[in-house]
Amino acid sequence: MLDPEEGIEVASLETVAAPANLRAILAFFAGTCAGAGIAGPVRHDLRLAVEEVCSNVIRHGYGPGRPGPIRLEVRELADRYEIAIEDRAAPFDPASAPVPDLTLDWEDRPLGGQGWHLVRNVVDELRYERLPGPGNRVTLVKRKPKNRR
Amino acid sequence: MEVSLTDVGDVTVTTVVGSIDGLTAGGLQDTLEARIHAGRNQLVVDFAAVDYTSSAGLRTLLAVMKETRRAGGDFRLAAVRPDVHRVLELSGFTSILKLFAGTDEAVASFQAGSGR
Numbered sequence: 001m002l003d004p005e006e007g008i009e010v011a012s013l014e015t016v017a018a019p020a021n022l023r024a025i026l027a028f029f030a031g032t033c034a035g036a037g038i039a040g041p042v043r044h045d046l047r048l049a050v051e052e053v054c055s056n057v058i059r060h061g062y063g064p065g066r067p068g069p070i071r072l073e074v075r076e077l078a079d080r081y082e083i084a085i086e087d088r089a090a091p092f093d094p095a096s097a098p099v100p101d102l103t104l105d106w107e108d109r110p111l112g113g114q115g116w117h118l119v120r121n122v123v124d125e126l127r128y129e130r131l132p133g134p135g136n137r138v139t140l141v142k143r144k145p146k147n148r149r
Numbered sequence: 150m151e152v153s154l155t156d157v158g159d160v161t162v163t164t165v166v167g168s169i170d171g172l173t174a175g176g177l178q179d180t181l182e183a184r185i186h187a188g189r190n191q192l193v194v195d196f197a198a199v200d201y202t203s204s205a206g207l208r209t210l211l212a213v214m215k216e217t218r219r220a221g222g223d224f225r226l227a228a229v230r231p232d233v234h235r236v237l238e239l240s241g242f243t244s245i246l247k248l249f250a251g252t253d254e255a256v257a258s259f260q261a262g263s264g265r
Contacts, residue, residue, distance in 0.1 A: 022171050044201065044232045051203045055171050102241025106218065111211055114204040114240045121239045 007077030010036045017058045017070035017087060025054050025072065032074050038081065042142055045122035046083060049140045052115040053085050061089035061136075080124070083140040091130050094119070094138060152180050160256045161189045166198040169206030178209040181224075182216065190222025193255040197228035207240050214246060223247065227255040 011032040015021045029050050033043045054070060062068045071086045097116035120126055125141035150167035161184050169177060181192060192213065202210075214224040225247040229237065237243050249255035 026170065026172065041232060047201065048203055048236065051170055051205075055203075055205070100241065102244070106211075106214065106245040109211055109241075109245065111208045112204070114207050118204055118236065118239055 005077070007075045007082070010074040010076050012071065012073040014069060014071040016067050017061055018067040019058055022055065022058060026051060028072065036074070036076060040145070042081070042145065046081065046140065046142050049119045049123050050083060050085070052119045053138050053140070056115055057085070057087045057089065061087050061092070080141055080143045084137055086131065086135060086137045088133060088135040091134055092136055093128050093130070094126060095128065150177065152177060154180070154184065156189070157256050158260065160191045160193055160259045162193045162195060162252055162256060164195040164198070168201040169199060169209065170201065170203045171205040174205035174209045178212060181213045185213070185216050185220060190217045190220040191259045192217055192222070192224045193227055193252055194224070195227050195252045196230065196233060199233055200230065202233055202236055207236070207242065210242065210246070223259070225249060225255045225258065227252040
């Protein structure tokens with residue numbers, strides 16, 4: 001029986017937030033889902049949120065040529081999954097990411113700016129903590145389907 | 150991700166199998182842009198076997214759509230699966246991209262001369 005508040009750590013990964021490591025991060029999460037039985041729309045949505053958050057840390061978190069660490073921790077609780085993603089980069093609160101204007105005509109749509117918007121819409125809760133030192137912790141919370149606990 | 154291309158008259162049908170993510174989106178964009186630069190600006194992408202797209206894939210779809218339209222053509226999607234369709238909806242792409250139930254309908258939409 002899972003502790004409803006603490007849960008258990010399913011898996012964790014610490015690596016360097018460099019473009020060459022995106023493949024390893026995505027493979028880690030795919031393997032974690034397979035091992036933990038995370039499937040269907042929950043897996044889809046968490047996969048999307050994990051890719052967006054980690055890509056953001058890789059691209060924007062650290063200065064050019066000076067990548068730092070990124071750490072992922074996947075926890076399973078009784079009613080939900082929580083994925084914490086930590087870095088040691090300059091503070092960035094996802095709440096400050098602008099919401100894209102979805103009413104623009106195709107010619108005026110910018111090519112980027114969808115990442116955090118998607119994250120906010122596919123998780124049930126998006127927590128942010130600024131870490132001392134500096135650093136950031138983003139926690140993605142996704143509830144399990146009610147009939148599959 | 151695997152990509153294959155078939156020309157059906159003036160329309161190029163691209164079949165994508167797999168996931169369009171930060172690892173694969175660039176390759177897909179290169180493939181499609183090469184076709185546009187070769188003068189093929191009526192593109193249909195068969196999404197029946199695409200299980201996932203992230204914002205990296207959305208960036209590719211929008212870039213290619215803009216290039217085809219500026220060249221006088223269009224970029225249309227066929228057979229989009231529910232998880233991917235939801236991502237297209239969330240990002241506001243369903244209001245600017247033409248979606249079809251299947252590749253035959255998407256190809257026919259060009260041949261019927263239906264505009265965007």
